[in-house]
Amino acid sequence: MQNIIDELSWRGLIKNKVPGIENQLKKPTTMYVGFDPTSDSLHLGSLLPIIMLIHFQKKGHKSIALVGGATGLIGDPSERENKRTFLSKKVLQKNTESIKNQILRLLNFYSEKIELLNNFDWIQNITFLDFIREIGKFFPINYMISKGSVKKRINHKKDGISFSEFSYSLIQGYDFLYLNQIKNCQLQVGGSDQWGNITTGIELIRKKTGKKAYGITFPLITKPNGVKFGKSEKEKNIWLDKKKTSPYKFYQFWMNISDVEIEKYIRIYTFFSKDKIQNLIMEHRKYPNKRLLQRKLANIITEWVHGNEISKKMIEITNVLFEKINNPYQLLDDKTFISIYNHIPHMFISYDEFEKGIFLLDILKKSGFFSSKSEANRALKANSIHLNQVLVKENIMIQKENIIGKKYVLFQFGKKEFFIIKIE
Known part of the structure; x- marks a missing residue:
């Protein structure tokens, strides 16, 4: 077997690993990665677990992608300040199918035939009493409280942590046990926020079967504000669904x-x-x-x-x-303008409305990039507004000579933000 630990290490894809994993990976090993279906789309951070699946498969190991149709009913408390809002079974089922399709498409791009499972298929058959008798008995309360995800929430003044979220780590641990027994899966891989859940599964396998199991985590990719992708706080995510991003x-x-x-x-x-x-x-x-x-x-x-x-x-x-050349837009055909219009922030204006006269500040306000005309005016005075690549310094009225491609006017805010209007 090729040394996958060295491969992942130089790429910066290992945060934590269980001792002894190097020896285990000298022979073919089955691993799995879980995906949380709390949304109907994966996001930028979700590409990392998919990349890990592909790396292991390419190196001769067997990879399993697991969608949490059952664990999604509860929600992972890891890295959360407040309790989750429960999703309905109907919504969760829709999310699960959508995410499964995304995973398969992303894997097929690299021609990797990776097994895809849903933990609802086996967890739905377990009764509550059987679970707390056969699984819960292996974990003292002190062990559960010591988990970072629990410790952080248990002292939360307002919500604390619910019993359902408290039990999440055990259910994910049971997934690892089930896959270990049914698929001979010996390794779980996840983001660094999953280390506590992964070690719970390793401990359950050891206590229940006496076997050795392993775990690897990769660093989380975060937004500019330091929050991991997938979280809804403050900044928007970069979604893989083109309807969302x-x-x-x-x-x-x-x-x-x-x-x-x-x-x-x-x-x-x-x-x-x-x-x-x-x-x-x-x-x-x-x-x-x-x-x-x-x-x-x-x-x-x-x-x-x-x-x-x-x-x-x-x-x-x-x-x-x-492009940094003079008037490049005059050289473009209508097909290219339609493509630009469809893919960047845009707005439609009727020709009748245009004929009545529209001032630049009105357009800037309607664009949504500015909260008010005064904010747009400050940007104008700061020489941050371009009209069809030409710097604009005052609140001009948009004229016919400003129209390019027969029906488009393109605005640029600063160096990177664009907005286009279509006049028909």
């Missing part, structure tokens, strides 16, 4: 990664060899203004998530919007 916004997320972070991300989110990545990094450092790594990663991940056709459109739109 537009492909343009998805593509621009990767394009806007800092030079400091991009060298880490190119290791984590691609399957390029070590030599190729080192060569790309060296080339990027020579000409950082070309954003070689950002473009490479944006192209690869967007094609993986949204397909080749959409990826090509995002490349074209990005080149058009950020």
